Amino acid sequence: MPVPKMSNLRNSIDRPLLFAGLFIIAILVVGTVYTLIFEGNAALLSPTYLILQLKVASFLGIVAAGMMIVVLLGHIDLSVPWTMTASAMLAAAVGGPFAIPIGLGVGLAIGLFNGIGVAYLRVPSMIFTLGVNVMLRGFMVMLTGGFSPSSVPTDAMLWLAKGEIIGIPNPVIVWALISLAVAFMLRRMPLGRYIYAIGNREAAVYLSGVNTRLVVVASFALCSTLAAFAGILLAGYSSKAFQAMGDPYLLPSIAAVVIGGTNILGGAGRYAGTVVGTILIVLLQSVLSVMQMPEAGRQIIYGVVIVIMLLAYGRGQRLRV
């Protein structure tokens, strides 16, 4: 690999990586101290526990990978929850060998629709994707008549989500492969370069003869397809595709991207940060529940952590110049 070109941004991005990494260690230390005192073991450091956490993190991680692409552009995709739900439910409803392709196709179609709305109709992405999310919810309620249909995932979906290869859960392998692909795209492909460039200054990229609309559409399509994939995996993991199954993934996916050091206004951020951000969020939630923190307390701590991490990064530096 040649020297990464975003070196000028490295100072501002390495800090989030470092912070998030240290925070992950802090969470494990605090959790282990707790379990040592109250349960007399160090369960949080066992490979079983850590691999389970990675498995749980893989669903969020795949959603966050897609979300990061869109955030790098300076946009956001709020339709992720029902993209996951719709893809998973339709995949399960169709069943058979085409379940997974159909699910991914639904995600791709939603992404293209989002992209066209944002790039060609010039609707702000926050509004457009919020609308699409509500529309999708309506569609799914209409299709299912308000009941959860008997939507059992196919064997392939179950295998992808629950199987394992030499002790590594399949979702973790899928997440790793997707991560490699996204990181490669962002760093080595023209599309990736255009995504960063548009996030910094769309006008300059447009005037450079780049088809910026196409880049935006492609990014939204990737984001939604990845969300759909996560939804399909999640259906397999839960052995069921059900209404609102994607709802708990919206805010954590954005938080993972931002905690990982990606500028919420676009243009800067490393993919590794998103992976670390994802692990941080999943571990934090898990350790808090191990410590039997009541739900209200967990949410407060979760929110406080996000705010503190962002303050620690020095938000002002990387605003659009």
Place this chain on the structure above:
Amino acid sequence: MEVLDTGPAAPLLEMRGIGKSYGGVAALDEVDFSAHASSIHAVLGENGAGKSTLIKIISGAIAPDRGTMSFDGRPITVADPQAANAVGIVTVFQELSVIPDLSVADNISITRPPKRLGLIDRRAQRRRAEELLARVGCEDVNPRARVGDLPLSRRQMVEIAKALGRDPKLLILDEATSALTAADVERVYTILHRLRDDGLALLYISHRMHEIEELADTISVFRNGRHISTFAKGTQSDDQIVQMMIGRDVSNVYPPKPVRTEPPPVELEVSRLGWTDRLSDISFTLGKGEIVGLGGLDGQGQREVLLALFGVLRNVSGTVRVFDHKGVPRSPVVATRPDHAMALIPEDRKTEGLMLPMSISDNISLTSLKWLSRGFVIDGTAEKNAVDGMIEKLRIKIGNPDDAVATLSGGNQQKVVIAKWLLTGPRILLLNDPTRGIDVGTKEEIYRLLRELADAGTSIILYSTDYDELIGCCDRVLILYGGRIVQTLEGDAITETNIVASSFNLPVESEAAAEPVRPQ
């Protein structure tokens, strides 16, 4: 520097050693300047001479890097426009500051409305507006009228009335008459003379020489950020004043122009180009290896011509032929395709030319990633070689190609913009005021580069706000006025006099003059 004392009294405003730089370029350099009460003082100079910077410093819009100011015998620092107003310095800027949706009376009292019981006293506000409008001879304007409904010239008078409402001792008018009709200008003169007789000091910035003749008592000339001279009206001829403004030998900054025996093959043919009400009936041709200039006052449609040709504007009428292709390019994507091979150096490099936080290398290669890639993957080695080649060719002074482009000086940033386009090998190069805000040395390099490119067969359209550049660089100059081409100057007819005259849509004095003609 010769300074002529214009009155026995001590000056109202006195500035000593004022300096202001932008990114290493001195906008004002060691300027001493003073203005007296009961006098109309005109400030003259070319674009970029430092007039606007001077005005902005006096009015508190920007802070000087060096120097001291005193007003009414007391040293002052004007941190912001409010502080300037407080001591009695009021400025009427070229761009109107009136709010179109408010009434005349509201606008006039916008900063200090008369109050009763803590609320705005509308009756008192109207009375005040009537008084002030009377002072500027605009009794016919209804204080209740919405400003947006008034004609432009009346709005300008409201602006002046608003300024008078702040009780100025020093009133600065920056190109305040550029929007006025001849009859209104007369009226403004009368008012300004009356204000002078009331004891005000007036600073007057204008590009119109004859206005200054009629109006000013004292004239100061600025050039390249320096105060060249101050003298009483009538002591210097127009010729001498123009010489002071131009001041340097223009010829050796620019590379020589080639002598053509026959017209070059036409690469770009524009006929009857129009766009909304900003462009109409634009027709011209661009030959291979020619540099064609677009001139005229700012904002007469030059920018739009370039944007239209580059496919940025929607609903452009007329026809364009680029090489063998007929039709206006639909988008920059089309304009930059190899069969059009166009490039546009945009007006504002910071917002249209560069992604400032990204690296120099990323910025340069952005236009060329298609051919720097194998399949869907960027070829790192090819990219590095291409970028390094451009940095060397344009002699861009950088530490490391991976540094953010924001760390470079203005001149080097502009070179990065040029580099990213030269990397595409353009056959038609459009430049929108490419030397704005960059240092003289880099300017000269750019002039040489343009001529080298033209000699190598690139066809160039250059819009510049600097007349010298048009004279020094261009084989032909098209002067735009109100969105039309009003004059085409060629060869020796490209003189400052002719450019200025046709910029105001006046007949040129000598269209094919053998030697440059200075205004009489």
